[in-house]
Amino acid sequence: MPTTQPTLPEAAAAAIPLHVPTAHQWLSSTTGRIAPDGYSWMQAVCWAHLDNTYRPNRGHGPQHIGNTTLRVAVELARLAPCRPGVDYLVRVLKLSKRTVQYHLGILREAGLLTYQAKGTRVRGEGGRASEFIWTIPAAFDTALHLITRVCDRYIRALQGIADAGRATMKRLAKMARKLMRRPRRSRPTGPSGKRPSSAPRCTPMEGGSSTSSSAATTTSPSESKLETGNRHAPAPKKTRKARKLNAVGRRHQLAYELIQQVPWLHRAAVPRIAWVIQDVADAGWTAEEVIAVINEQAPTRTVHRPSGFLARRLAGALRRFDTPAKRQALVTWWRDSREAERARHVEWEGAWQAPRSRAVTRLVRQAINAVRHSDAPAGRPVEQDDQALTDDQLQVLRETAHQAFLAGDTGLVTSTVAFRGRVEAERIYGAELVGRALRLRSASSHLKVGAGL
Template sequence: MPSSLLPSRASAEGAPGAPGLPVPDAEQWISTTSSRIAPDPYTWMQAVHWAHDLGARTPVRSHGPRFGTTTVLLAQQLAQLNPCRPGVDFLARMLKVSTRTVKYHMALLRKAGLLAYRVKGTRVRHERARASEFARTIPSSFDQALGLRTAPSDTFIRAVVGVSEHGRTQLARLGKKAARTVLRQARRTKKPSFSASSDCTPMEGDSCTVSPTALTSSPSEDEPRNGESSSSPTRRGRTRKALNAVGRRYQLGLELVRQVPWLAGTPVARVAWAVRHLADAGWTAHEVIAVLALRAPSDRIHRPSGFLTARLVGAEKLFGTPAKRANLVAWWRDSRQASRERHAEWSGSWSAPRRNAVARLVREAFAASKPKPQLDELPQEPTDAELAEVRTLAWRQYLAGQPVLVTSAIAIAGQDSAEQFYGTDLVQRVVRLASASSHLTTGATR
């Protein structure tokens, strides 16, 4: 790259988004980044190769890997993802490197202003880990070095409206390197290729002589065929594979878990096993719900999958024909019980959130919603007799396995306040019981 296109040391030090220089963590988000969103993978790979050429000349890291060939190979994998939500293990398998190496080079792309967080990945206990989602961005130093003129845009933060003469040569050179990724995508997706006469000068909207809809052919006026044209390109749609017996069971089980309130949170595999005979007979979720509505619902269900199995015993023989099941569904939709269920609000035992950050937000929300008492309305301190009565009730709930008072106090006021009111011994016992095993629950009924 000519030295005239490289930013000077003084300008580079003043540009926080220059490649090779670390971008602050606060500017690595789509809402705070100074970069613009890349309109396509081809343009983004041009910026990646430019950052690679510049980073090889101006290294700033004293340890760890540099912006090199592995970084470019990683960017080629990211350019093929839509949306850009990669997993570290997936990228490590594709590049045949360690997960630590992938994390290092992902950090290099973020610090160079080429990636910005849309949603940061989470890792919550008892839940599946979620990968981070990124936006492919182009730093402002790339536009300045190549003489690209930009204007505000609602879609890309800034959109390119022109290019200087000295930047055309550099765009062509970088385009040859970026074309490798584009050609690889074209082979996989089998997109129609453009002719030589339809090429457009990069970043110059006025020099394009062919409409982007040139591939669409108009119907013939001599032989009208109701808008149908035999010369129009056709696309072969992917035929969806028919579900086998096991797939139908899981599909019916998933629909029941989503629609039946007391089955919420039940593993789909157990529900699929409970309704296996009905799924094999071609039953739908509405037909199963109608059978469940024949009997009054139970007030308390300890094991939802076992309760479901008991309710459906002999149902496939009693309603063996589609006509009988259709009459049953019609009765259920017109019944008063179904009407009450459609208009019933959610009700259930509230449990404190597991994550500490969410629990803190809940405590702050409770504190903000509680009206502040006036000086003359301050509650009086409880007497010794009242305090002893409340503690005795809390101990009885703990011995019964449902310390609702203590768990509610911990969730709302915190553990320190709960210990002052109910005693340190009782509160610590409840905390140990709740954290001893995931199979032991306190303060919640099913």
């Protein structure tokens, strides 16, 4: 890769600093669009590298998107979902922990990565890595003259490109393809850096540095073996073909894919689900087609028996969707339907789970009782608690709800709204946090969440 920093002609014309503040580095508040795959995202990363308009606000660490940033981005583009641990990147890229953290921050500040769930440590479960979403900044679409349209799944979807940006797009595609290509494995080397050899290498027609000639110990083969060759020569290694699954293997593979993708099937056993879906698996159905049939009907809030619920949803499906064309039409509807999109975001285990911390539970109970006490009419008995909430306790409760919201959990706020009403919830947590939590819970796509903030 060249050492000089190349530039793009569109960058000189735009000259707009590429920097996203911390508040807009979340999926719910980003202004960029979601990349459909890692290759498309790497084109945007290459553009940011060539554009060279990113400038950090800090005075230490890397100051631009360089070759190390591209190395980190290539590893992120190969992860789906993009949940890289810092220790994993340190081990794979042979970089220091601080360097990896710097360049992850650069990708976030450039609008190329957004948080979907920030990493944290859970008591009894260990640490969890942050989960990112590949995003393409709006400056990329403007610089390359891309035409986008509104899309529920990707916030904005690419519709076309003007002639002025085609040459630059070809250049970025070639650069991204070259970076994504895996390097060849180098031959093992010894401690001195030279390739190990079991016998001295013979170099005919040229002199060698060895004092003894290797040709002196070489014997010519007999004339009887010149035609047929050596009988005891090692046979060439045969490439092992991929194992082909039988009917039972395809059933278990489809069952495993469904358990990984459908939330209310996570606790189900693979053999039992394989027995339920044996008919559709034998007919060649894919996991996406089965999920489309499941979401054809209205979702249920709670599923008590996942295998029985799945069998009920698949009853008669093999007869109604007996051709690949019908199943493909159903999958297309499921992808584009807002009702199906909302069904994929339903929390099947209930609207809210109680917090694990006893201190937070006590604060919630005190807050609800304090509000109930302040609004109770005269002559009506009210549940009393140990003491009313102080300002410090109320601040702790608000911070706890805010941290839970950033992690994608709105249950603390929405349960208070359901129990005491929105007015009282806004008195406890604030109008802004309550509004954002309700929009996140009822949104049918990431576009609505981002547009409302």
